[in-house]
C-alpha cells in the first residue's frame with residue numbers, strides 16, 4: 001500500500017564515504033516499520049530523512065503552478081517544503097491534477113495530498129485532514145464583458161467545473177434550480193479557456209485562485225456577490241494511513257505560523 005523512500009542524510013553519506021553510487025532517491029521500501037528512525041537522532045533534524053510522495057494539482061496558482069522560470073512553486077509547495085525542512089523529512093511532489101492526486105493517495109501511490117483541497121465531511125470518510133491552513137470561498141466567474149452577473153443569467157446555458165472539486169459539487173447543487181447544465185474539465189486552465197472562448201457561460205472556482213488568475217491577466221471577471229460555500233484547505237492522507245506524516249505536518253504548520261514563515265510564504269505570492 002504505502003510507498004516510502006528512505007534516503008541517507010548528506011551528513012551520514014559523507015561520513016560513510018559512500019557518496020558515489022547512492023542515488024538521490026535512496027532505497028525503496030514498502031515496509032511500514034521504519035517510522036521511528038527519524039526520532040533516534042535527537043534534535044538533529046537532518047539525520048534520517050524519510051521521503052514522502054506528495055500529490056498535487058497541476059495548475060492552481062497561487063497554490064501550485066509552474067512559474068515563468070519553469071519551476072514548480074506555490075503556497076502549498078512552499079508550506080510543505082518549509083515543514084519538511086523543519087521536521088527533517090524529504091518530499092517528492094507529483095503534479096497530477098486534482099482528482100488524480102486524490103486518487104493517488106487513496107490507492108497508496110502517494111503518501112499525502114496538498115492541492116488547495118477543501119476539508120469536507122464527505123472527504124473525511126476517506127481522508128484524514130491536517131489542521132486547516134487557508135480559507136477559501138467558491139466563486140462564479142464569467143468571461144470579461146459577458147454581462148452575466150447572477151445565477152439567473154445562467155438559465156439554459158452550460159457551466160464549466162473542474163472534476164471532483166467542491167466548486168463542481170456546488171454548481172451541480174444549484175443547476176436544476178437555475179436551469180443550467182454542468183460540463184466537467186480536468187484542470188483549471190482548460191476550464192477558464194472554455195469560458196473565455198464563450199463555449200460555457202461561467203465556471204466555478206476557488207476565490208483566491210480566480211482572483212490570482214485575473215490579476216495575472218486571465219480575461220475573466222467575478223460578478224459581485226456570487227461567492228458561496230466557504231471552505232478551509234487542509235493537507236490530507238488516506239484515512240488511517242501515514243499518521244506520522246500528518247502529525248509532522250500539523251506540528252510543522254504550527255511552527256511556521258508562529259515563526260512567521262507561513263505569512264512570508266503567503267505574502268510572497270499574494271502581495
Ligand code: GLN
Nearest residue numbers: 057115116117118165166
Ligand atoms: N478547493 C477545491 C476542492 O477542494 C478545489 C481544489 C483544486 O481545484 N485544486 O475541491
